[in-house]
Amino acid sequence: MDGSGWSEYRHERLLRRLLLLAFGLAALASGCGGGASNSASARCASPNATFQEATDVGDHREAAVHFTCEGAVLAGTLYLPKGDGKHPAVVWVHGSGETPRLNYGTVVAPLVEDGIAVFSYDKRGVGESEGDCCPNAYYLLAADADGAVLAVRSHPEVDANRVGFYGASQAGWVVPLADARLSKPVAFTALVDGPTVTTGEEEIWSNAAGEEEDGPLTPERKAEATQRLQEAGPSGFDPVPYIKRMSTPGLWLFGGEDKSIPTDRSVQILSRLKRAGKDFTIVVFPDAGHGLVDDVPSAPEAPATLVDWIKKTANAS
Numbered sequence: 001m002d003g004s005g006w007s008e009y010r011h012e013r014l015l016r017r018l019l020l021l022a023f024g025l026a027a028l029a030s031g032c033g034g035g036a037s038n039s040a041s042a043r044c045a046s047p048n049a050t051f052q053e054a055t056d057v058g059d060h061r062e063a064a065v066h067f068t069c070e071g072a073v074l075a076g077t078l079y080l081p082k083g084d085g086k087h088p089a090v091v092w093v094h095g096s097g098e099t100p101r102l103n104y105g106t107v108v109a110p111l112v113e114d115g116i117a118v119f120s121y122d123k124r125g126v127g128e129s130e131g132d133c134c135p136n137a138y139y140l141l142a143a144d145a146d147g148a149v150l151a152v153r154s155h156p157e158v159d160a161n162r163v164g165f166y167g168a169s170q171a172g173w174v175v176p177l178a179d180a181r182l183s184k185p186v187a188f189t190a191l192v193d194g195p196t197v198t199t200g201e202e203e204i205w206s207n208a209a210g211e212e213e214d215g216p217l218t219p220e221r222k223a224e225a226t227q228r229l230q231e232a233g234p235s236g237f238d239p240v241p242y243i244k245r246m247s248t249p250g251l252w253l254f255g256g257e258d259k260s261i262p263t264d265r266s267v268q269i270l271s272r273l274k275r276a277g278k279d280f281t282i283v284v285f286p287d288a289g290h291g292l293v294d295d296v297p298s299a300p301e302a303p304a305t306l307v308d309w310i311k312k313t314a315n316a317s
Helices: 006-030 108-113 138-153 171-181 199-209 219-232 263-275 302-316
Strands: 061-069 072-080 087-093 117-121 158-168 189-192 250-255 280-285
Touching: 061 117, 061 138, 072 108, 072 138, 087 138, 087 171, 087 302, 108 117, 108 302, 117 138, 138 158, 138 171, 158 171, 158 302, 171 189, 189 302, 199 219, 250 263, 250 302, 263 280, 280 302
Parallel strands: 087 117, 087 158, 158 189, 189 250, 250 280
Antiparallel strands: 061 072, 072 117
């Protein structure tokens, strides 16, 4: 999540389902499987980034950024630390729904205050960014994320060798794909509430776990959701082939009582890859749900855990 709160997340998720249905109907009507926006060929190798001069706003600086990907100009803000030098940086990747750029605060401010730049852009079709929002077209979303990385790497005050991804929820599918398609992978990835299961498995879990209902995930509901997950098996977009290609340090934070994604199954996948040699850090907050970095996080210690790992990893890159 991006700090918008649990209630907004539920609204966004409903919107995402409606948009997915509409997108699928449009694809059927066109007879071409989704058109260019859902094509595996979507790329952003030359974002042609432009930067306005950074404005001093007291404890940090801000620069407006524009870059072009797949026919749309996307807009965002680069939050820069005070002082000269080449700074490490993170690029925020959105969760689902109509999500604008992050404001200064939550986990942005602690990073910038410790010398790490943060770039966040309005999602395609939101705010100042052109295009149509919000397709579940992971290739297109990954292209936008890659364009953001390339844009940030070109800024004169950013160390191009120390730029990483940071994202939440839907970013669990987008970031591994984006990283795998960069000619030069990012320095690190930090994902919060990010599924490593297929899109179909996540949908089955969230329906069975009662994501749209109030209240915690009960043991009975969790057992039922686990059984349905096992019976159904994988379907839809699968991030695992791209996670396997990741060669840099990665952090995954999960809530043990998440009703949106199957934490146990996601952790099993990552643990298997970690045993095979991946430099992955996996942290589960047993009593937490989705929204680990919301304005009111489902685990109070989650934001600090995230920030500390990013600072340590970025400075070691």
